[in-house]
Amino acid sequence: MAVIFLYCDYQAQKDQSAVNMIGSLVRQVALRAPVILSEIKSAFEESKREGGDGLQLPDMVKLFVKVAGHTEVVYIAVDAVDEVLPQHRFEFLRALRDILQDAPNVRLFLTGRPYIRAEVDKHLTKKANAIHIVADQGDITLYLSQKMDDDEDPGLMTEDLKKNIMTTIVEKTSEM
Secondary structure, eight states: OEEEEEEOOGGGGGGOOHHHHHHHHHHHHHHTOGGGHHHHHHHHHHHHHTTOSSOOHHHHHHHHHHHHTTSSOEEEEEEOGGGSOHHHHHHHHHHHHHHHHHOTTEEEEEOOOGGGHHHHHHHHTTTSOOOOOOOOHHHHHHHHHHHHHTOSOGGGOOHHHHHHHHHHHHHHHHHO
């Protein structure tokens, strides 16, 4: 079994192209199946011989499927997929769809803000089961209240300030 992950970071968007992200997944899954490292090396060398700058996205997806085939189950976790630039996100989601279609041993867990749900559904749910999880406003309120009650200097927190913080954060989370 292999558990591999990507954390999508708003500040690293220019480095988060679809080919780089799938490449990172290839690298991670390959580290768990060292017997096939020679296959990966030959794929990159062949790409260079053909005059390219490296493997393109379709080649990277094929390589991932091949490498993942040497592992019983591969779990991919992608956190904050909404942080990926839209043009890269489209390609990345399509690549994940292709992986899920061609590698039945791969399972995917994605997190992202609700506004990209339709985009994720468009690319992935035809080949996958989707469970949408949304933050419960009551849980957020309870968490914030407990954190504010744990304040080491309670003299700074007035009831009005506490109420304002609670209202603002709950409103902002419901907009997501």
